[in-house]
Amino acid sequence: MVMSGEKTGPGTVTRQPISLRERKKQLTYEAVSDAAIAMFLERGFDKVSVAEVAAAADISKPTLFRYFPSKEDLALHRFADHEDEAARVVAARAEGESPLDALRRHFLDGLERRDPVTGLCDHPQVLAFHRMLYGTPSLVARLYGYQSRSEAALARALGDGVRERLAAGQIIAVQRILAMENWRRIDAGASADQVYEGAVRAAELAFVQLRSGLEREQ
Incomplete structure (x- = not known):
């Protein structure tokens, strides 16, 4: 094995x-x-x-x-590899750590590693791939299917009730928006290192807003 x-x-x-x-x-x-x-x-x-x-x-x-x-x-198999990543992060979180804290930590770690999934990667091949992806309508449409399955997997990891499905939808949407904003700035000519500090601030703000919103729903 x-x-x-x-x-x-x-x-x-x-x-x-x-x-x-x-x-x-x-x-x-x-x-x-x-x-x-x-x-x-x-x-x-x-x-x-x-x-x-x-x-x-x-x-x-x-x-x-x-x-x-x-x-x-x-073209999208690398996204398929990440479909259940958020769910696995929640399942593998440390004792006493909340799902949102685990996802925040994982996203910030991805930014530090310049993980392409976070949008914060300026490797030439990654840039070329993203330009192809976002410039091809059929690929963008297919990508939403992967994101929907990621959302469903996360909802199951959280508990799979209506509240958990709503939370999963918000979390996956926030991560998508953060990644797109990072990619947009890099595509405009900034380096990953130049974008990094702003990307961290945006992620921290996003997870604060998520926490505030999700706690109000409880």
């Missing part, structure tokens, strides 16, 4: 052990998507066909569609 995820610790995001067969499947999944993304970045998403991606990956179209239900999923 091999482990997927990071080393354990308070608030650490972890996954269950996976079999060697599942690991090989994951590696194929990542290799096909990486090949597709390289082609999309070189020629444009709409100018690359699924058949061309399958040929480049040396697999058949039916096999490709077993891994990826749509062409858009080929």
